[in-house]
Structures are given as C-alpha cells and as structure tokens.
Amino acid sequence: MNFARSVHEVAPELIGATLLFNGSGGRIVEVEAYDQSDPASHAFRGRTPRNAVMFGPPGHAYVYRSYGIHWCLNLVCEEVGVASAVLVRALEPTHGLDEMRSRRGLDEERLLCSGPGRLCQALGITGTDNGLPLDRPPFALRDRPQPVDVDTDRRIGISRATELPWRYVEAGSRFLSRPASSSRRA
C-alpha cells in the first residue's frame, strides 16, 4: 500500500487488505479518514506531543489512548508535514485466533476485533507501538487481492464534522463495529 497519497484515496483501498501484528490479525473491514482541515481530527489544532506521528512520514502507526482506557490504531498518510491518518475500526479475524481470544478474554469471533479499542486489545497493540513502520515486523500489511464492495457512512463517536461521509466499510460484513446506516456504495 502506498501511503504517500491523500487519505481519501487510501482509506477505501484499505478495505479488504490484511493487517497483522506479531502474526495475529485479519482483513480490514472498517476504517475512517481524518485529515488536517477536519475539526474531528487530532491534527486540526496543529502539532502536539501526542499527535506528532501524524505529521511525520506516511506508512507509520499512530497509536493513542482513547477514553483513558482503550488504544486506537491509525495509519498515517500523505507526506511529511501534512497530517492525516486512517483510523482502523474493525477486522475480520483470520490469523492468530486463539491468541486474540486469550488477550480479549472471550471466545466469540465476531467480537474479537469489531471496534478500534477491541482490535488493539486483540492484536496486543499499545502506546509503545506508536510510530512504528507498517511494512516490517511486528506489523505486516498485505494489499487486498481483489477489489471489494465498499459502502460509505458518517463517522462514529465524534461531535464535530459529523456530516462527512468518511467512514468506509465492506458491504455486508458481519464484523463491523456497527452496521452502516444511511450508506452509499463508494
């Protein structure tokens, strides 16, 4: 995957790609795009210690703490100095199922990675992985083998710029954090 492009080009192409961390993970079925001019983005108010990775080279992981409890994984896009990232919100588990079950403390496959906090817990991603490159261990990313039907929707859990259709999901997937509501085929 070439991340040195607009986040709005990259995000829909990530649906169907395979993301692994230390050998466990799955197919990406849900993402959201955040760019620098976007009031809902951490980068909107400029560079801070927390969001610095978003302003660095593309193709790296931006991991932040959410609601004090969960970790969330973002993939940095564009070029150095322009901050944008794709929030990875859900995976269809394909690799390391037992390992992910034990880290999550539950058996049900559908709940292993269906949410940004859940998938970080399942894969074992934490703040110490912030800034790591996505193209070598512990990360591995494989482009989708063929195009996938992608629906767009409004983003989840934000209070500003809620009207932007920057959530992308695989049409009909049962592993989404929430079903697409008023969606449109992308």
Add this chain to the structure above:
DNA sequence: CACAGGATATACT
C-alpha cells in the same frame, strides 16, 4: 438501551 469507568491531552482562568 442507558451509563459509568477511566486516563490523557489540551483548553481555559
């Protein structure tokens, strides 16, 4: 379905 838990980071005085 409503809701509290929980810890950062940033905004505000």
Add this chain to the structure above:
DNA sequence: GTATATCCTGTGA
C-alpha cells in the same frame, strides 16, 4: 491549577 472533552466498551436493565 482546574475544567472539559474524548476517533469506546462491558455491563446491567
């Protein structure tokens, strides 16, 4: 320093 908002989830009704 104090306040506030948060790219969420499990639990219990």
